[in-house]
Amino acid sequence: MFSITGKLKQAEAKHAERNGIRALEQRFGQSFDQLRALFADGPADLEHARLPSYPVAVLNRDIGINAFGLVYDIESAQFPRFLNLVRTMSEEGDWLCFRREIEGHAATTLLRTESRFRGVSVKMLSNDPELIRSIERERFNPAPPWIAMYEHGPFLFLSQGEEQYWLDHIWTPFWRSLTIEEQGEFVRNARSETRHYISDEQWRDWLIELRGQDPRTRNLDDEAVAQLNWS
Incomplete structure (x- = not known):
């Protein structure tokens, strides 16, 4: 039998999960089911990936999306170089959706952008750790x-x-x-x-x-x- 405190914590966790899903849907313009399907065939051991500490990569597997969420705030003049790096490593299918094969798995990267603080904010969902590490090596910076x-x-x-x-x-x-x-x-x-x-x-x-x-x-x-x- 759950205590009142346990039930409250459970309800808060569910509320936070729904808010997280809604935020991803709004940010990337796709439904939760579409996002989950998009990353379903990716690598299965993402929790062991060694990734840079900046920016923070948040694994969304607890809500059923097998991908890291990251936000890169970069100077506007750096955005073409950022985009070309992603295109060099992957093949673009749908608009700002990139895929490549890694050891039999389909690594997927989804981007969305907006202008803010006189720079470009790049929102990314990706299950491609090597791409994330390659972006870090380029040392993009905010304005x-x-x-x-x-x-x-x-x-x-x-x-x-x-x-x-x-x-x-x-x-x-x-x-x-x-x-x-x-x-x-x-x-x-x-x-x-x-x-x-x-x-x-x-x-x-x-x-x-x-x-x-x-x-x-x-x-x-x-x-x-x-x-x-x-x-």
């Missing part, structure tokens, strides 16, 4: 603060809402996923593209804000900051 949030200034005095969501759930997870060396390379490459509209003084302010977004660089002294070689 940085000096593009996505330029109007707020270098110290990002953001209001609650979409701007804070961008900082907490899009930019900061990406930035902290980089090593210190990768952060330095990112900043140096970015500076070559921003010199024509951001002065040296303003750029130093953007870098101060960037350092504050990562516990590894937040409290560095002047000597340690110089050693970052971000300029």
Whole structure:
């Protein structure tokens, strides 16, 4: 006999499952049965796949869809390269639906896109771990603060809402996923593209804000900051 608490937890789990299914249906424009059938023939051992920690890959098998869900927020100029990478590894059948054979299984990848925060948000369902790893190796990145949030200034005095969501759930997870060396390379490459509209003084302010977004660089002294070689 279930306790009241057990019944409540069961009801909450069912409610969350229905919401998750509804969100996938709306995001990808297909019914739950269609999505389940689309990925039915994929690899059976996805839970053992070694995948990058960023972005987080969520396995949907508990709701009957044998695929990982991921969201890539990338700069608009990077989207053609992203799409061509997927096309290089797979054959496109239906619109933004790609398939390839892996050890007798049909690996499927379904994409949907939308513009947000001056970049492209790519929603992906895929049971192709190698494709996911290949995308990670390309190091796609979201639009940085000096593009996505330029109007707020270098110290990002953001209001609650979409701007804070961008900082907490899009930019900061990406930035902290980089090593210190990768952060330095990112900043140096970015500076070559921003010199024509951001002065040296303003750029130093953007870098101060960037350092504050990562516990590894937040409290560095002047000597340690110089050693970052971000300029």
